[in-house]
Amino acid sequence: xxxxxxxxxxxxxxxxxxxxxxxxxxxxxxxxxxxxxxxxxxxxxxxxxxxxxxxxxxxxxxxxxxxxxxxxxxxxxxxxxxxxxxxxxxxxxxxxxxxxxxxxxxxxxxxxxxxxxxxxxxxxxxxxxx
Numbered sequence: 001x002x003x004x005x006x007x008x009x010x011x012x013x014x015x016x017x018x019x020x021x022x023x024x025x026x027x028x029x030x031x032x033x034x035x036x037x038x039x040x041x042x043x044x045x046x047x048x049x050x051x052x053x054x055x056x057x058x059x060x061x062x063x064x065x066x067x068x069x070x071x072x073x074x075x076x077x078x079x080x081x082x083x084x085x086x087x088x089x090x091x092x093x094x095x096x097x098x099x100x101x102x103x104x105x106x107x108x109x110x111x112x113x114x115x116x117x118x119x120x121x122x123x124x125x126x127x128x129x130x
Contacts, residue, residue, distance in 0.1 A: 017067060017070065017074075017120055017123070030042065031050055056076060060073040060074070068123070070119035071118065078109075078112040081107040085104040088104075
């Protein structure tokens with residue numbers, strides 16, 4: 001039974017890539033244009049550390065959803081989340097449940113996995129190999 005499930009791995013990886021990319025894109029939109037209204041931290045100055053992070057989130061999020069330049073995009077996104085955790089969250093407390101860094105840690109390792117595993121199914125990277 002479990003051998004049959006492993007055949008779905010490329011599609012499960014693609015689903016993980018697409019959902020993580022959409023969530024990352026959403027974080028970038030909050031910081032770049034303040035959408036949706038009321039979401040934290042809201043719109044930030046473009047030429048700030050958070051603004052540069054927002055551009056990275058937007059661009060890598062779109063690339064991950066499309067499965068285009070997946071490995072470089074995932075590597076950059078993973079690195080950004082590692083930096084975000086250590087610069088923004090960790091100084092508040094060493095405990096992720098206290099410092100709010102759970103998502104940054106999870107994004108970091110999901111993107112690191114996508115970097116090593118590749119795009120999976122339903123990606124422009126895979127279509128270009130045909």
